[in-house]
Amino acid sequence: MKKLRVVLADDHPIFRQGLRMLVDAQPDMEVIGEAENGRVATSVAQTLGPDVVVMDVSMPYMNGLKATEALSASCPAIKIITLTRHTDGGYLQQLLDAGSRGYVLKQSEPDEIVRAIRAVGRGQTYLDPAVAGQVVASVERTPARRRSGNKLSRRQEEVLRLIAWGLLSREIASRLEVSIKTVEAHKTNAMNRLELENRIDIVRYAVLQGWLKETPV
DSSP: OOOEEEEEEOSOHHHHHHHHHHHHTSTTEEEEEEESSHHHHHHHHHHHOOSEEEEESSOSSSOHHHHHHHHHHHOTTSEEEEEESOOOHHHHHHHHHHTOOEEEETTSOHHHHHHHHHHHHTTOOEEOHHHHHHHHHHHTTSHHHHTTTOOOOHHHHHHHHHHHTTOOHHHHHHHHTSOHHHHHHHHHHHHHHHTOOSHHHHHHHHHHHTGGGSOOO
16 A cells, blocks of 8 residues: 655644654554754655645744745645644635645644545545634635526536645646646636635635535546
């Protein structure tokens, strides 16, 4: 069985050690590198090419948001999970936009990070239940809920699904064998049709449609 290769980025050595023990105890994953700040995390991930990076938000020199942006731009195949104490939706929005594919709270049960690594490793977007609950609660207030009768084309729906799962435009273009410009056009048209304003609105719509329960192919 091929193991998921994981890099851990957190500036607290004791926390990082505990996380390493947790991950290495799983039969389907292994830690191949560690970093104490965002700058080192970006360098280590670029060198080792892990499947998943677990990235703390609050780190010195380069924080998790900046490191996520940098790593998503340089190595889009590497999937990033945000690890944070913040439940604020603003953090979620910024990190999803930066390229994060998972969002897990440090105060959650340890097994939560294990579930997140497995899900993100399969290509899914993973939201901590505490955060996902906020997203679900806000679905009723989104324009997409009120305008659910607006039908998307097959390609528009396909693009929104892939965005909700965490893929970037260039990854979607490669998967669908179309240009990035075409992907952006489908994204814009779909968002206009559903009156969605940003990526978190897309995630909310995906929750409504049940897309995040599916496994990408």
